[in-house]
Amino acid sequence: MVIRISSKHVIYSFSPLNKPVAYAKPKDIIVFETIDALGGQAKSEETPIDVIDWSRVNPATGPLFVETAEPGDTLVVDILDIKTDDKAVILVAPGYGVLHDKQFSPRIKLLYYEKDFVKFNSLDIEPKPMIGVIGVAPEEGEVATGSLGVHGGNMDIALLGRGSRLYLPVFTRGALLAIGDLHLVQGDGELCVSAAEVSGEVTVRVDIVKNKKPKYPILELNDKYAILTHGKTLDEAVYRASEAAVEALMKAHSLVFEEAYMLASLVVDLRINQVVDPFKGARAEIPKKYISIEDLFSQ
Amino acid sequence: MVIRISSKHVIYSFSPLNKPVAYAKPKDIIVFETIDALGGQAKSEETPIDVIDWSRVNPATGPLFVETAEPGDTLVVDILDIKTDDKAVILVAPGYGVLHDKQFSPRIKLLYYEKDFVKFNSLDIEPKPMIGVIGVAPEEGEVATGSLGVHGGNMDIALLGRGSRLYLPVFTRGALLAIGDLHLVQGDGELCVSAAEVSGEVTVRVDIVKNKKPKYPILELNDKYAILTHGKTLDEAVYRASEAAVEALMKAHSLVFEEAYMLASLVVDLRINQVVDPFKGARAEIPKKYISIEDLFSQ
Numbered sequence: 148m149v150i151r152i153s154s155k156h157v158i159y160s161f162s163p164l165n166k167p168v169a170y171a172k173p174k175d176i177i178v179f180e181t182i183d184a185l186g187g188q189a190k191s192e193e194t195p196i197d198v199i200d201w202s203r204v205n206p207a208t209g210p211l212f213v214e215t216a217e218p219g220d221t222l223v224v225d226i227l228d229i230k231t232d233d234k235a236v237i238l239v240a241p242g243y244g245v246l247h248d249k250q251f252s253p254r255i256k257l258l259y260y261e262k263d264f265v266k267f268n269s270l271d272i273e274p275k276p277m278i279g280v281i282g283v284a285p286e287e288g289e290v291a292t293g294s295l296g297v298h299g300g301n302m303d304i305a306l307l308g309r310g311s312r313l314y315l316p317v318f319t320r321g322a323l324l325a326i327g328d329l330h331l332v333q334g335d336g337e338l339c340v341s342a343a344e345v346s347g348e349v350t351v352r353v354d355i356v357k358n359k360k361p362k363y364p365i366l367e368l369n370d371k372y373a374i375l376t377h378g379k380t381l382d383e384a385v386y387r388a389s390e391a392a393v394e395a396l397m398k399a400h401s402l403v404f405e406e407a408y409m410l411a412s413l414v415v416d417l418r419i420n421q422v423v424d425p426f427k428g429a430r431a432e433i434p435k436k437y438i439s440i441e442d443l444f445s446q
Numbered sequence: 447m448v449i450r451i452s453s454k455h456v457i458y459s460f461s462p463l464n465k466p467v468a469y470a471k472p473k474d475i476i477v478f479e480t481i482d483a484l485g486g487q488a489k490s491e492e493t494p495i496d497v498i499d500w501s502r503v504n505p506a507t508g509p510l511f512v513e514t515a516e517p518g519d520t521l522v523v524d525i526l527d528i529k530t531d532d533k534a535v536i537l538v539a540p541g542y543g544v545l546h547d548k549q550f551s552p553r554i555k556l557l558y559y560e561k562d563f564v565k566f567n568s569l570d571i572e573p574k575p576m577i578g579v580i581g582v583a584p585e586e587g588e589v590a591t592g593s594l595g596v597h598g599g600n601m602d603i604a605l606l607g608r609g610s611r612l613y614l615p616v617f618t619r620g621a622l623l624a625i626g627d628l629h630l631v632q633g634d635g636e637l638c639v640s641a642a643e644v645s646g647e648v649t650v651r652v653d654i655v656k657n658k659k660p661k662y663p664i665l666e667l668n669d670k671y672a673i674l675t676h677g678k679t680l681d682e683a684v685y686r687a688s689e690a691a692v693e694a695l696m697k698a699h700s701l702v703f704e705e706a707y708m709l710a711s712l713v714v715d716l717r718i719n720q721v722v723d724p725f726k727g728a729r730a731e732i733p734k735k736y737i738s739i740e741d742l743f744s745q
Contacts, residue, residue, distance in 0.1 A: 237708045245688040246707060254704040272712055336716030338688045339707040381680040385721055389544040389637045405553040408545060408638040409536045410566055417635030417718045422684055437569065
C-alpha cells in the first residue's frame with residue numbers, strides 16, 4: 148500500500164516539534180505531493196513580486212514519521228520517481244542570487260514543459276527533474292525550509308533526481324521527513340536564486356540503518372557517493388567536504404591522514420551545489436571504487 | 447615541421463620581459479618538454495621537504511613567441527597530445543592545501559604508472575593526464591608560474607587534457623606562451639595542494655584570432671565552453687564566472703540581464719578548478735547548445 152501525503156500538509160521549518168501528518172514503516176513507499184517553491188503564488192508573469200507572501204515560500208510536504216527511526220540512526224530515502232506539472236516558474240529579484248549587487252528589476256517568467264523540453268523563449272532545455280528541499284527534523288530548534296544544514300533542507304542539488312538515494316542522519320524519533328521545492332531543471336550553483344520551480348509529486352522508499360549515521364547528508368548515485376556540506380562561504384563548505392572525504396578515505400583504506408589527503412587530491416571532486424541560499428552548499432564526490440557507505444558513517 | 451622546446455628552457459614567472467626561446471607561426475605544431483612541478487627535485491620518498499629549493503618549483507617551459515599575436519588578440523591552443531613519464535610524485539606539507547590547519551607531517555610519495563593505471567598503494571587510479579600551468583605573459587609586471595590570473599597560469603584544471611582547446615587573451619607581442627606542471631591525474635579541487643606531478647611533453651597547435659579576446663581564459667571541450675576565473679576566495683571566483691556567463695548569454699540570445707540571469711541558473715554549471723593555489727579557481731560551464739565562442743569575446 149502506497150502512503151500518499153497531500154500538499155495541504157506543508158511545513159515552513161524543520162523542527163522536532165512538528166506534528167507528523169503520516170506514518171510509515173521501513174521499506175514503505177510514500178508519495179509526497181509538493182507545491183512549487185513560491186507556494187503557487189506566481190500564477191502569471193505579471194504577478195507583482197511585492198504581493199508574494201514570503202512566509203509561504205519553500206513549503207515542504209510532511210513531516211512523515213518513520214517507525215523505528217531514533218536519534219543516531221540513518222534515514223535512507225530512495226527517490227523512485229518525480230512527476231511534475233508542465234508549468235514552472237523562475238524569478239529574479241535585486242539583492243538575490245550570485246549577482247545580487249547588480250542593478251536589475253524583479254521579474255517572473257513562466258516556463259512550459261512541452262514535447263520533452265522546458266521552453267525558455269525559443270530555447271529547448273533538457274529537463275532534469277530534481278528535489279530542492281528534503282530533510283529531517285534537526286536536533287533542536289527549528290530551521291526554515293529555505294535554509295540547509297546537517298539535517299538536509301534546501302540543498303538544491305541538481306543531482307538529487309530519480310534513481311538517487313539520500314542518507315540523512317536522524318536526530319529525533321520518527322526522523323520527520325519532509326520534501327518540497329521540485330525543480331524541472333537547475334544548473335550547479337542555481338546562480339540566480341531560483342530554478343524552474345514546479346509543483347509535482349515525489350515517490351520515495353524509506354528505510355532505516357540502525358545505530359549509525361553520517362556526519363553530513365550523503366547522496367548516492369550509480370557510480371559515486373557525494374558528501375553534502377554547507378557553510379557561510381563556499382570555502383567553508385568545501386573545507387568541510389574535504390575533511391569528511393579525507394576521513395572516509397582513511398577509514399576505507401586504513402590510511403594515515405597524510406596519505407588519505409593525497410589520495411583525496413587525486414580522486415575526489417569538489418563540486419558546487421548552490422551559492423544562493425542562506426548557507427552555500429558544496430559536495431565532495433568520491434567514486435564507489437574507493438569507498439563504501441560504511442566508510443561514511445561516523446559512528 | 448614540428449618545433450620542439452626543451453625543458454632546459456623554463457621560466458618561473460610569466461612576464462612580457464621574458465625572452466622568447468622559440469618562434470612559431472599560426473597553425474604551427476609545437477612540443478613543449480616539461481619538468482614536474484617540483485622541478486624534478488623529489489627523487490625518492492625519503493627526500494626531505496626542507497632540501498627542496500622552492501625557487502625551482504612550478505617551472506613552465508617556454509616562452510614561445512607566436513608570430514602575428516598582438517595585444518587584443520586571442521591565442522588559441524589545441525592540446526593535441528600529452529605524454530608523461532611513468533613515475534609521478536605527490537606531496538603534502540603542513541600549512542598547504544584545503545586542510546592546511548590540520549596537524550600532520552610533510553610527506554612525499556612516488557606514484558607509478560603501470561599497466562594503464564596510476565598505482566596508489568594497492569589502488570588502481572585511472573590516469574587523466576592534464577596540464578597544470580599554461581599561460582601567456584600578463585599585461586605588465588610578472589606573475590609567478592605558481593599563481594594564476596586572466597593570463598592563465600597555474601589553473602590546475604582537471605579537464606585541460608588531450609583534445610581540449612584553450613583561448614587565452616594576448617597582452618603582449620608574440621603572446622609568450624609557456625606550459626608546465628603536468629598531472630597524471632587530479633580531482634576537481636586538487637585539495638591537498640599537489641596532484642600526480644609528472645614530467646613529460648605536450649604537443650599543441652597554436653593559432654591566433656585577431657582583434658578580439660575573451661575577458662577570462664576559455665576552455666573548449668567537445669560539448670561545452672568553460673569560463674575560467676580566479677579569486678581570493680572561491681566565492682569571488684564564482685561571482686566572476688557567473689557574471690561572465692550571464693554576459694555571454696545576453697549576447698548569444700539578445701536577452702536583457704534579468705532573462706540571461708534566469709537562463710544561466712538553469713543551464714550553467716558552476717564548478718571548482720582548484721582551491722589550493724594563491725588564488726582559488728572556478729569555472730562556469732556552458733553547453734555549446736546555448737553559446738558560441740563569439741559570444742565569449744568581450745571586444
